[in-house]
Amino acid sequence: MIHPDTEVRFISDEIGYGIVATKLIPEGTITWVQDELDLVYTSEQVEKMLPYTQEMIDKFTFRNNKGNYVMCWDTAKYVNHSFNSNCLSTAYDFEIAIRDIQPGEELTDDYGYLNVSEAFKAKNEGTPRTTVYPDDLLNFHKEWDAQLSVSFIKLNKIPQPLERLLPQNIKSTVQQVLKGEKELDSILKLYYSEKVR
Numbered sequence: 559m560i561h562p563d564t565e566v567r568f569i570s571d572e573i574g575y576g577i578v579a580t581k582l583i584p585e586g587t588i589t590w591v592q593d594e595l596d597l598v599y600t601s602e603q604v605e606k607m608l609p610y611t612q613e614m615i616d617k618f619t620f621r622n623n624k625g626n627y628v629m630c631w632d633t634a635k636y637v638n639h640s641f642n643s644n645c646l647s648t649a650y651d652f653e654i655a656i657r658d659i660q661p662g663e664e665l666t667d668d669y670g671y672l673n674v675s676e677a678f679k680a681k682n683e684g685t686p687r688t689t690v691y692p693d694d695l696l697n698f699h700k701e702w703d704a705q706l707s708v709s710f711i712k713l714n715k716i717p718q719p720l721e722r723l724l725p726q727n728i729k730s731t732v733q734q735v736l737k738g739e740k741e742l743d744s745i746l747k748l749y750y751s752e753k754v755r
């Protein structure tokens with residue numbers, strides 16, 4: 559489920575629609591949680607689907623570390639890619655804001671940690687990276703872990719409307735990390751490769 563202070567808006571002809579903040583979303587806010595309504599499909603299920611359905615799966619899902627396709631049931635499926643994203647996935651099936659997201663600003667993810675099946679050229683943002691690759695997690699996890707470690711410690715300092723959707727075991731792990739009793743798991747835990755399975 560996407561953060562409640564968001565809505566779908568038309569971004570541009572090139573990008574299409576995206577998710578935009580309707581209020582300030584502070585750094586450290588949980589912006590998305592994989593919940594019980596999200597649909598999870600195995601590769602075998604997707605292979606049996608009609609070609610058009612498979613196109614929609616490719617467009618609107620991401621792959622988890624088991625190689626399953628996750629289809630968000632709500633507007634979260636409209637979160638677009640950016641090499642300078644303001645949201646970042648954790649190893650715990652939720653994402654957080656890694657900087658303040660202003661009202662009217664688009665919420666974005668770096669698709670490099672979503673286990674894309676094929677490389678694709680992204681919109682030019684003036685960043686050194688111009689292409690998303692299936693193995694980006696292997697190459698950039700340390701950078702993303704560093705960003706997460708700074709923002710993650712703010713989780714218990716701000717309101718978290720999506721916290722109630724976290725399973726109890728994840729809540730316990732988060733509290734252990736915040737108390738310094740456990741290290742924050744690396745985003746590398748999200749990596750999936752068909753070559754090694």
